Amino acid sequence: MSKKIIKIQDLKREFTMGTETVHALKGISFTIEEGQFVTIMGSSGSGKSTMLNILGCLDQPTSGVYEIDGVSVKDLSKNELATIRNEKIGFIFQSYNLLARTSAIENVELPLLYNSKVSTEERRKRALNALEMVGLADRIHHTPSQLSGGQQQRVAIARALVNNPVMILADEATGNLDTRTSYEIMSLFQELNKTQGITITFVTHEPDIAMFSSRTIVLKDGHVIKDEMNDTILSAAAELAKLPKEDH
């Protein structure tokens, strides 16, 4: 049995809106093991975003257990949460969230800037390495405006990889991309998952994306309604090859 990266038990999250209490998550339990590629799905209002915030240590549960890499997140201070995010999680966002007018390599270095244990040389080396992994070694001095959407998302993936996180947490990472590019990105994820054994949690509402992952968790109204391993994992690279060739 491989190592448990995420352990969630009877997790609840409530928000107080004026006088009303909204129960966004109503007792969720699951574990994610090292090397898994998990998709968390759900329509809007299912508690998916709340789940993502808690998984990303941006928010804390009202009750229940959330452990990441053996660390219980509940009762941690804001600063301790920031350190967890810095050392254990790699974020990827729908809108890339790259710093404008800042080169790719500097964008990738960003998380390491907040880690005082990493020296300047080490930082540069790791950033270069991460950019190489996403196939952008020749674009390190390009700024986001000089890169295509797919390339920008690759920079964001490199940024997520640079701190050697225990888990990559992607939030609709292909939402802004066309089909071809999103398949390219998915194939990159699959490759990272397969060759590097990186744990990936992908939050999305697109069902076809889930087919590329090894496990799907579906949320509805704050409950897990489906949690199953995928028997037939589609290869994004193969799907990409099937797409009609573009004209250019």
Add this chain to the structure above:
Amino acid sequence: MRLLNLLKIAYKAIVLNKVRTLLTMLGIIIGVASVIAMLAIGEGSKESIRETISSMGSNMVTIRPGADVRGGVRQDASTMESLKFDDYLAIKEQTTMLSYITPVVNGSGQVISGANNWPSTIYGVNPEYLDIKVLGLQSGSMFTEAEVKSASKVVLIGQTVVDNVFPDGEEPVGQMIRFNNIPFKVIGVLEEKGENTFGQDQDDVVIAPYTTVQKRILAITFLHQIMASAISEEDAPEAVTQITAIMREQHKLADDEDDDFTVRSMEELISTFSSTSEMLTILLVAVASISLLIGGIGIMNIMYVSVKERTKEIGLRMAVGGKGSDILMQFLIEAILISITGGVLGVLLGLSATVFIEKFLHWPTSVALYSIIISFAVCAVTGIFFGWYPARKAAALDPITALRYE
């Protein structure tokens, strides 16, 4: 997070918004430049005032015999004979606060040269008198200590005396004159000083060695006055205290006896001077704070806009592990960098403005080091003060909302 990294981040943010940063700095630049230039003008005029005042002998201290009462009649102090040459010696030997000291005896009489004559006053002094009264010589030279010792019959005369006794424009130096029928050789002419504040003609004087005046004109052994100058204006009050103590000792006065002499400094002049310069300083500091305040508000304004504009960036930084304190420091350092860079540019601009004013307007200026240090320090403080609130706001953002901010 290391400070160097923070500096880099802040530097980048500034460089990425060059025009905006420069415009923000403008307030600080103009503020600091005007402070430097104004303080330079202020210091310049203060110095020229100081020169004017010290040319009046502002650090002068005079010792006169005190008034006495004889048989119920109060006597004029000038008729007293209680001030002795020994007093002069005692003060000269014991004091530490004086740079020059001279005995003074004076008498009036008629100056005669050939067919011309003129009533004037003769002052018997030693060579230090010129330094005490800040007098210069037009021609000739001052008498020497040797001439004092030998009670030589030599005099220096003021311009008014020259005009009246040598009306034909002859060179007075080397000529013989008579004062109260005693022949004197003129060895020098004093520089013109005009009237003093009381309307007295300061050029209507004859100066001779005090020994000569004592023995040959007045036939006295006591002194009318002792004149001295304190090392500086600030030292004058202390010099007065010291001299008073020496004189009491010298005159063997018991603790319950009043002084039988008076010691005075130019207190009024000094206090006028210091209150003027204090006013000037207060005024300039007020102007300085107003301009820097406005510059600071400019910084605060732009930092606010910056925090708002970069909300998403802040969210991202927090998501990848930036702590609240990191974000706070980032914006604070950015504000400080802006204000300090503005300060440096302001100092440079202020210095060039000062040079310009000196060169083309011919105003006296003097750049004081303290003005540079102060405006620099104020800049840093302004940056911290006005950067703090926006930075706090940035640091307090919730990463989730910040990330979703559009």
